[in-house]
Amino acid sequence: MSIVQKRPQLDHDVVMDELGPWVCELVEGSKRSGRSESVKICAGIVAGLSQEPGDVGPRPYDGSPMAKAAAIQHACSECGYMTGKWLGKCPACGSWGTLVEERIAAVPKGAAQAAGRPLLRLVEVEAADAERIPTGVAELDRVLGGGLVPASLVLVSGDPGIGKSTLLLMALRSLSADRRVLLVTGEESAAQVKLRADRLGGGADVHILAETNLDEVCATLERERPDVCVIDSVQTLYAPELGSAPGSVGQVREAAGRMLRVSKELGIATFLVGHVTKDGNVAGPRVLEHLVDCVLHFEGDRYRSHRILRAVKNRFGSTNELGVFEMTGEGLEGVEDPSELFGRPQDDQPGSAVVCALEGTRPLLLEIQALVSPSDLAMPRRVATGVDPKRLSMIVAVLGRHAGVALGQADVFVNVAGGVRIDEPGADLGVALAIASAARGVQVREGLACFGEVGLTGRLRPASQAERRLAECVKLGFSAAIVPDGTESRGKMRLTAAETLRQAIQAGLDASGSTD
Ligand code: TYD
Numbered sequence: 476m477s478i479v480q481k482r483p484q485l486d487h488d489v490v491m492d493e494l495g496p497w498v499c500e501l502v503e504g505s506k507r508s509g510r511s512e513s514v515k516i517c518a519g520i521v522a523g524l525s526q527e528p529g530d531v532g533p534r535p536y537d538g539s540p541m542a543k544a545a546a547i548q549h550a551c552s553e554c555g556y557m558t559g560k561w562l563g564k565c566p567a568c569g570s571w572g573t574l575v576e577e578r579i580a581a582v583p584k585g586a587a588q589a590a591g592r593p594l595l596r597l598v599e600v601e602a603a604d605a606e607r608i609p610t611g612v613a614e615l616d617r618v619l620g621g622g623l624v625p626a627s628l629v630l631v632s633g634d635p636g637i638g639k640s641t642l643l644l645m646a647l648r649s650l651s652a653d654r655r656v657l658l659v660t661g662e663e664s665a666a667q668v669k670l671r672a673d674r675l676g677g678g679a680d681v682h683i684l685a686e687t688n689l690d691e692v693c694a695t696l697e698r699e700r701p702d703v704c705v706i707d708s709v710q711t712l713y714a715p716e717l718g719s720a721p722g723s724v725g726q727v728r729e730a731a732g733r734m735l736r737v738s739k740e741l742g743i744a745t746f747l748v749g750h751v752t753k754d755g756n757v758a759g760p761r762v763l764e765h766l767v768d769c770v771l772h773f774e775g776d777r778y779r780s781h782r783i784l785r786a787v788k789n790r791f792g793s794t795n796e797l798g799v800f801e802m803t804g805e806g807l808e809g810v811e812d813p814s815e816l817f818g819r820p821q822d823d824q825p826g827s828a829v830v831c832a833l834e835g836t837r838p839l840l841l842e843i844q845a846l847v848s849p850s851d852l853a854m855p856r857r858v859a860t861g862v863d864p865k866r867l868s869m870i871v872a873v874l875g876r877h878a879g880v881a882l883g884q885a886d887v888f889v890n891v892a893g894g895v896r897i898d899e900p901g902a903d904l905g906v907a908l909a910i911a912s913a914a915r916g917v918q919v920r921e922g923l924a925c926f927g928e929v930g931l932t933g934r935l936r937p938a939s940q941a942e943r944r945l946a947e948c949v950k951l952g953f954s955a956a957i958v959p960d961g962t963e964s965r966g967k968m969r970l971t972a973a974e975t976l977r978q979a980i981q982a983g984l985d986a987s988g989s990t991d
Pocket residue numbers: 633634635636637638639640641642671674675802803804805806807
């Protein structure tokens with residue numbers, strides 16, 4: 476015990492793990508050769524424990540059980556955290572019951588030492604200007620930043636049944652006209668893919684491989700060398716030598732790592748399909764996200780026909796681009812003018828406002844709906860669909876404190892039309908206006924759009940690229956807009972510049988019905 480007290484920073488479990496085998500050794504030693512062996516082992520224990528945590532020097536007593544590395548590791552299936560022993564709660568991401576056993580392949584003894592490689596200066600690097608491959612699906616090209624980059628690895632993630640396989644089969648179908656393309660399917664049989672292709676109308680030249688063994692897939696890619704390859708899905712691939720089940724953290728990481736190497740070495744542009752778990756993470760490890768060049772997320776309401784494709788990460792373009800699709804009987808159809816779809820208010824009731832948000836380079840008009848109802852709860856509800864809940868809480872607080880719209884006793888629900896999610900601060904004013912309109916029972920003026928960021932002091936901050944947003948409003952027939960003070964416009968819109976949120980609400984709500 477005195478040893479433990481001398482090192483109060485040691486964790487109890489760590490000390491017990493370390494001491495346990497030593498104590499057994501001590502008992503055995505003293506049985507074997509008496510006092511001298513015991514003294515030697517005790518000296519080893521003290522020297523071992525008195526090493527600083529970072530110390531890597533040799534310990535005086537050799538051959539102890541401590542020297543063995545754990546053959547089995549436990550990995551968190553949510554975040555990839557690794558630990559030697561099983562824990563109920565992951566210390567890194569805090570999720571419960573997500574640690575699963577992973578077998579670590581032994582590193583062969585005497586593995587070749589790397590010799591190092593010559594360096595290059597940046598000026599000596601020859602970079603062929605990557606010529607993009609158009610996928611034939613315009614909305615997908617837009618999200619990729621103008622087409623597929625050769626030798627890139629793209630992860631397409633989304634809920635099961637959202638349309639990932641359909642989207643990629645459509646892309647392969649049009650790519651197959653002038654390139655060699657391969658679909659590796661581990662989820663569906665070749666016959667099922669054929670049926671789907673028939674339904675989509677074509678795709679006769681798409682090569683197909685129904686295989687889940689990673690070695691076989693890599694060997695086939697090396698032999699066939701297609702230009703574009705789709706792996707549907709990365710969770711079905713498995714490397715036999717790892718011994719764990721397909722879809723486990725180690726397998727998914729190995730599969731993505733091997734596909735990365737193969738795609739870069741052979742110059743194959745590769746799409747990996749990845750399913751997401753119920754809380755929206757790419758299933759298994761988030762490790763996939765930093766391995767790949769692009770992460771595209773396919774989302775939308777499964778019960779409605781619209782789907783949004785969003786770049787979460789893109790090494791070759793903007794991450795804010797947005798592709799909008801509609802699922803029809805003949806597959807996915809790109810929606811060229813989503814503002815027309817989402818930005819037309821369905822009815823002229825209080826609680827609806829139109830905002831012009833900017834997603835990447837694309838201005839998008841969206842109808843935001845709000846409902847404010849008296850609450851019996853001690854902590855009234857703030858429910859956001861399509862808006863960040865923290866942002867909603869902030870807007871509700873600013874409305875109460877700086878704009879005279881008290882919501883302390885009311886439940887507030889906000890919904891963005893069409894299942895679209897908006898992360899951009901320029902949409903704040905639309906959310907605030909919809910809530911104020913619902914709270915006061917007064918509708919927003921007809922033909923009015925708005926945009927602007929709401930600050931904590933109740934002031935409005937200008938939003939970026941105002942000119943583009945206003946042009947989109949004009950295109951859809953909006954005649955007036957409320958914008959933050961300082962926004963310039965050369966267009967023919969009637970602009971109301973508001974300095975504060977209070978002014979914007981006064982200008983935006985229909986004065987004829989106002990009770991303010
Ligand atoms: P799918 O691409 O299989 O989804 P994922 O690969 O993401 O799991 O698409 C599944 C849904 O799309 C399915 O429920 C049926 C629907 N669908 C259509 O409505 N029309 C079509 O032409 C196709 C091919 C699918």
